[in-house]
Amino acid sequence: MKENAILEMKAIDKVFPGVLALQGVDFTLCAGEIHALMGENGAGKSTLIKVLTGVYSKDGGQIYLKGYDKPVIIRSPQEAQKMGISTVYQEITLCPNLSVAENMYIGRGEGVRVNWKKINEKADAILKSLDIPAKATQQLSSCSIAVQQMVAIARAVDMDCKVLILDEPTSSLDEQEVAKLFKLMRDLKERGVGIIFVTHFLDQVYEVCDKITVLRDGRLVGEYEIKDLPRVQLVSKMLGKELDDLSDISGEHKKFQAEPNTPPVFEAVGLQSDAGIKPFDFYIQKGEVNGFTGLLGSGRSECVRAIFGADRVLGGTVKKDGNAIKIAKPIDAMRNGIGYLPEDRKVDGIVGELSVRENIILALQVLKGFFKPFSRAEAARFADEYIKLLDIKTASADTPIKSLSGGNQQKVILARWLLTHPEYLILDEPTRGIDVGTKVDIQKLVLKLASEGMSITFISSETDEMLRTCSRMVVMRDRAVVGELTDDDLTQGKIMSTIAGGEKKDE
Amino acid sequence: MKIWNKIKSWPLLLPVVALILVMAVNIIHDAAVGDNPLSFFMISLRDTTTNGTILFGRIIDIINRGSEVAILAIGMTLVVSASAGTDISVGSVMSLCASFMCMNLAGYGVSSTTTLAKPLIVGLLAAVLMGALCGAFNGTLVSHLSIQPMVATLILYSAARAIGLLLCNDLIVYVRNPSFAFIGAFTGPIPTPILITVVCIILISVVLKKTALGMYIQSVGINAKASRIAGLNSRRLRFLAYLLCGVFASLAGIVASSRITSADSNNIGLYLEMDAILSVALGGNSLGGGKFNLAGSIIGAYTIQAITTTLYALGVSSIQAPVYKAIIVIIIVVIEAPPFKAFIRKHSAARATKGVKA
Ligand SMILES: Nc1ncnc2c1ncn2[C@@H]1O[C@H](COP(=O)(O)OP(=O)(O)OP(=O)(O)O)[C@@H](O)[C@H]1O
Ligand SMILES: [Mg+2]
Numbered sequence: 001m002k003e004n005a006i007l008e009m010k011a012i013d014k015v016f017p018g019v020l021a022l023q024g025v026d027f028t029l030c031a032g033e034i035h036a037l038m039g040e041n042g043a044g045k046s047t048l049i050k051v052l053t054g055v056y057s058k059d060g061g062q063i064y065l066k067g068y069d070k071p072v073i074i075r076s077p078q079e080a081q082k083m084g085i086s087t088v089y090q091e092i093t094l095c096p097n098l099s100v101a102e103n104m105y106i107g108r109g110e111g112v113r114v115n116w117k118k119i120n121e122k123a124d125a126i127l128k129s130l131d132i133p134a135k136a137t138q139q140l141s142s143c144s145i146a147v148q149q150m151v152a153i154a155r156a157v158d159m160d161c162k163v164l165i166l167d168e169p170t171s172s173l174d175e176q177e178v179a180k181l182f183k184l185m186r187d188l189k190e191r192g193v194g195i196i197f198v199t200h201f202l203d204q205v206y207e208v209c210d211k212i213t214v215l216r217d218g219r220l221v222g223e224y225e226i227k228d229l230p231r232v233q234l235v236s237k238m239l240g241k242e243l244d245d246l247s248d249i250s251g252e253h254k255k256f257q258a259e260p261n262t263p264p265v266f267e268a269v270g271l272q273s274d275a276g277i278k279p280f281d282f283y284i285q286k287g288e289v290n291g292f293t294g295l296l297g298s299g300r301s302e303c304v305r306a307i308f309g310a311d312r313v314l315g316g317t318v319k320k321d322g323n324a325i326k327i328a329k330p331i332d333a334m335r336n337g338i339g340y341l342p343e344d345r346k347v348d349g350i351v352g353e354l355s356v357r358e359n360i361i362l363a364l365q366v367l368k369g370f371f372k373p374f375s376r377a378e379a380a381r382f383a384d385e386y387i388k389l390l391d392i393k394t395a396s397a398d399t400p401i402k403s404l405s406g407g408n409q410q411k412v413i414l415a416r417w418l419l420t421h422p423e424y425l426i427l428d429e430p431t432r433g434i435d436v437g438t439k440v441d442i443q444k445l446v447l448k449l450a451s452e453g454m455s456i457t458f459i460s461s462e463t464d465e466m467l468r469t470c471s472r473m474v475v476m477r478d479r480a481v482v483g484e485l486t487d488d489d490l491t492q493g494k495i496m497s498t499i500a501g502g503e504k505k506d507e
Numbered sequence: 508m509k510i511w512n513k514i515k516s517w518p519l520l521l522p523v524v525a526l527i528l529v530m531a532v533n534i535i536h537d538a539a540v541g542d543n544p545l546s547f548f549m550i551s552l553r554d555t556t557t558n559g560t561i562l563f564g565r566i567i568d569i570i571n572r573g574s575e576v577a578i579l580a581i582g583m584t585l586v587v588s589a590s591a592g593t594d595i596s597v598g599s600v601m602s603l604c605a606s607f608m609c610m611n612l613a614g615y616g617v618s619s620t621t622t623l624a625k626p627l628i629v630g631l632l633a634a635v636l637m638g639a640l641c642g643a644f645n646g647t648l649v650s651h652l653s654i655q656p657m658v659a660t661l662i663l664y665s666a667a668r669a670i671g672l673l674l675c676n677d678l679i680v681y682v683r684n685p686s687f688a689f690i691g692a693f694t695g696p697i698p699t700p701i702l703i704t705v706v707c708i709i710l711i712s713v714v715l716k717k718t719a720l721g722m723y724i725q726s727v728g729i730n731a732k733a734s735r736i737a738g739l740n741s742r743r744l745r746f747l748a749y750l751l752c753g754v755f756a757s758l759a760g761i762v763a764s765s766r767i768t769s770a771d772s773n774n775i776g777l778y779l780e781m782d783a784i785l786s787v788a789l790g791g792n793s794l795g796g797g798k799f800n801l802a803g804s805i806i807g808a809y810t811i812q813a814i815t816t817t818l819y820a821l822g823v824s825s826i827q828a829p830v831y832k833a834i835i836v837i838i839i840v841v842i843e844a845p846p847f848k849a850f851i852r853k854h855s856a857a858r859a860t861k862g863v864k865a
Contacts, residue, residue, distance in 0.1 A: 017512070017516070308736075310735075310736055329735070329740075330735060330736050330737070330738050331738040331739075331740070334738045340736065342733075342736055347730075347732055347733070348732055348733050348736045349733055349736070350730070350733060351725075351726045351729045351730045351733050351734065351737075352729055352730060353725070353729050353797050353798045354722070354725060354726060354729060354798070358722055358726075362722070362726060362734075362737045363737045363738055365719055365722065366719075366723075366737055366738035366739055367738065369719075370718050370719050370720070370723070371717070371718050371719075372719075373716075373717070373718060373719040373722070416737070
């Protein structure tokens with residue numbers, strides 16, 4: 001083993017039916033370094049990590065750990081943990097029905113007699129030191145996704161680890177939470193922990209990482225010092241080609257002009273749902289792209305869920321082309337030409353054991369009707385079309401969606417809604433977990449669909465992504481709409497100050 | 508290696524292997540006692556005084572006797588898939604439907620008759636209606652009141668037979684009428700229950716082919732929340748699964764009742780819910796809901812019947828038979844359990860890597 005290395009993976013192979021997920025991948029991690037693992041969706045990042053943590057057994061190669069003179073065999077995540085490898089997986093793997101403390105300490109071999117009082121105290125102390133806004137005794141499902149993610153990290157951190165693995169931990173965190181996480185990562189680094197960090201956010205890589213390993217199509221592209229690899233080169237290493245210029249998007253971005261004297265395609269007046277948002281007004285014109293912005297938990301998602309009927313609507317009206325319509329449940333919204341890509345792909349999006357094909361046609365099938373099932377050939381045609389259009393990496397259309405990489409699962413759900421050809425498409429974090437190349441493609445697609453007359457609401461934690469696509473932004477704070485920005489006001493600074501509230505208007 | 512992988516992922520692997528095992532036991536047993544080893548598979552035509560020329564053979568007997576379980580397994584498969592739970596009331600519901608039918612055919616309070624009080628079709632429809640009613644009851648409890656399926660169906664499991672007795676005025680009602688007995692007897696040389704089962708299988712196949720029922724039920728069973736966002740009404744679909752399960756239970760009840768030309772509340776369908784659930788599990792379906800495999804359940808049903816018949820052929824008394832079935836249940840459940848599967852995977856993986864090094 002190299003000096004200072006605490007982990008070495010050599011010539012790792014992993015084969016799934018129909019996919020060579022990893023082919024001869026080498027990876028070295030040193031003590032006290034933060035090492036980014038980068039690559040497109042389906043490049044094999046999560047697989048490499050799961051091989052390391054014993055979730056999958058490898059089909060070839062060796063793993064060396066500091067302190068062991070022979071290659072180690074890791075058969076399960078528990079064994080990995082005993083060897084000092086802690087992991088926060090891409091998809092949250094905690095138990096929503098248990099309390100926060102239970103989630104942090106479960107399965108840690110505390111013995112049969114558990115002193116919950118002590119554990120709760122310990123948990124509270126850790127939560128406090130990490131500034132996580134949760135109580136030890138709180139049920140996990142009552143926390144937001146972001147907090148759940150932080151709890152997962154707290155669990156990993158508390159386990160005296162030598163190697164900490166974070167697979168896309170920041171995709172559902174807001175800036176402040178990310179800052180907290182980074183502080184935590186730097187602290188751990190000081191203590192000599194080696195950290196593997198998987199993310200699609202380039203800024204974050206350049207902010208905290210020391211080294212980068214790039215994978216493409218299951219093969220190693222190379223390992224680089226962060227200072228030797230400028231951003232543009234990193235992207236072209238990941239994609240295997242130059243990235244399409246982003247600037248042509250901004251160039252394309254015209255100011256939106258609504259048709260005069262026509263009512264908005266969709267309009268909400270005093271809409272309110274049981275998800276705890278204050279009644280709000282909202283409208284969207286034909287061919288317009290607008291967005292909701294605000295901190296996590298400010299009620300962005302809850303607003304669009306109310307429009308789509310995903311949460312129980314308590315009051316207010318929705319109008320289509322000026323006429324009131326009734327939306328009590330998602331199917332009503334769908335029949336009125338609305339599509340909705342939900343924020344939480346695992347809970348509200350994928351139907352895990354069903355095939356990619358079935359997942360793609362699901363919404364369209366529901367619209368078409370119970371008595372008119374698509375023939376297998378028709379379904380296959382739709383699926384193939386969208387697999388190609390969105391470049392979904394899957395062994396076949398018959399593969400269960402749960403065995404796709406996270407980003408590719410996201411593309412399947414996007415395909416599901418594009419296939420219904422809605423008049424109004426709501427996209428809540430459509431690029432979550434999607435690689436840089438595809439992100440640009442999706443933004444372009446959104447603009448193209450809008451220019452063809454589709455109305456689109458775009459929600460994203462990445463403000464620059466929204467700036468590139470939206471011509472109007474609704475700003476939210478504390479579960480209420482607090483402002484609206486258009487045209488020249490659409491700048492990062494203006495958005496930030498509106499979110500923060502400028503002069504405080506306390507109630 | 509490739510072919511081996513194909514076989515390993517074949518969905519019908521478990522039920523087919525089980526069926527082959529049962530056949531093998533029969534062959535060995537027959538050979539051991541000096542019979543023709545293939546007598547299990549022999550089918551012949553025999554003349555009988557009561558039914559004319561009929562098909563005869565152990566296989567025919569198994570397929571015939573397995574009709575009720577096979578019909579129940581269809582409904583049970585849908586229920587398991589949609590609700591990740593089982594309907595334990597099907598055996599009792601069979602009995603209730605039979606009682607209601609016989610009460611209609613014989614007239615209330617009549618204990619034995621050879622002439623029908625109402626047209627046969629009225630009796631049959633009454634049974635199906637009762638089955639649908641029971642299914643709707645279970646479905647409402649499970650889907651609209653979110654009661655655990657096991658608890659919800661426990662109500663009819665314990666009450667249905669008693670209601671049946673009430674309908675029959677505490678009597679065993681005999682309907683010894685040839686047009687009714689025909690259902691449990693022979694059509695030409697073929698046992699009628701076999702034909703009825705075939706019709707049921709065709710019926711459900713057509714429904715699955717001509718509607719989106721299969722995909723909807725699986726989708727709801729796998730992820731109800733995501734299904735709702737995609738526009739499905741998961742409550743209604745769960746309800747539908749229980750409703751269909753009740754209807755299939757009534758059909759099984761009609762067959763069982765006709766075989767003995769009576770409504771014997773305490774014995775019709777006794778323990779059959781267990782066989783039906785076992786068929787679904789043996790068919791390679793996860794009792795945790797989600798993806799289903801109807802063909803597997805049906806093969807599973809006949810495998811269960813083959814096991815029962817084989818046990819009797821081996822001289823096991825009907826009182827002890829459940830012990831052996833229990834052992835089989837344990838084996839299946841263990842094979843299907845995730846820790847066991849993981850153990851096997853790890854083991855074969857470890858062997859594979861050793862092989863590479865050597
Ligand atoms: N359990 C599985 N069964 C079959 N194929 C799988 C399985 N897990 C991953 N794959 C395949 O292996 C490849 C690599 O997937 P992996 O999840 O490692 O990608 P990733 O780099 O993490 O991508 P993302 O950025 O989208 O999360 C993909 O093509 C995926 O479809
Ligand atoms: Mg991944």
